[in-house]
Amino acid sequence: MSINPKILARMKLPHNGQPDLGMTGEPEPALPHDRHLDCAPLTGAWKQRKWAIDLRNVALDLKWPDAVGEKLRNIKDATWWIANRAIVTSMKFKEPSPEQMRGGVPTANTASSGRLQQPGRSTSLATPAAPSARVSDAAEFAASVSRHPKKAEAAILALLSRLYKGPMKETLQGKAMTAVIEAQFEDGRDLDAIKKLLT
Numbered sequence: 001m002s003i004n005p006k007i008l009a010r011m012k013l014p015h016n017g018q019p020d021l022g023m024t025g026e027p028e029p030a031l032p033h034d035r036h037l038d039c040a041p042l043t044g045a046w047k048q049r050k051w052a053i054d055l056r057n058v059a060l061d062l063k064w065p066d067a068v069g070e071k072l073r074n075i076k077d078a079t080w081w082i083a084n085r086a087i088v089t090s091m092k093f094k095e096p097s098p099e100q101m102r103g104g105v106p107t108a109n110t111a112s113s114g115r116l117q118q119p120g121r122s123t124s125l126a127t128p129a130a131p132s133a134r135v136s137d138a139a140e141f142a143a144s145v146s147r148h149p150k151k152a153e154a155a156i157l158a159l160l161s162r163l164y165k166g167p168m169k170e171t172l173q174g175k176a177m178t179a180v181i182e183a184q185f186e187d188g189r190d191l192d193a194i195k196k197l198l199t
Helices: 005-011 046-061 066-073 078-083 131-146 149-161 166-198
Strands: none
Touching (some): 046 078, 046 166, 131 149, 149 166
């Protein structure tokens, strides 16, 4: 039994030690231009990073207090930007965890409360959420995504991707991102139709 040549090509690393091939074995296209200086390099799959750069560019064009703008420039996790994509319209976001920040190291004492943060309002990252609040947030999330088939599909695929590593993880993450994009398209189309009915 021979190994697929595409798998072998993915295993070979260039001189800098980083793989330069996407999931198909082809070189990944260039990411969009980051319009803002000194932003943290994003982590995540290529599609996630592309979407996150677009979101971050729009979000940082908004008027933020200096401390909030600095915090947003230091968020390196592409999935944080995607999960908080409403930031570009509502200027509200969930407080990032330390491991989602540039130079951040996960700690056992920090937990996100799952609540949206108003810009300029301070919260302490060192105060963990009560277990009952975390269960309530998880239950609310499950109830919310189960109302929409594409969101439910994306949530299930995202959870499954956490069980795998390597190409399987990337494939599941890619499928989850596709489901998220399809859900956004459906939501946007329906909202546009409602707005047209109101005019």
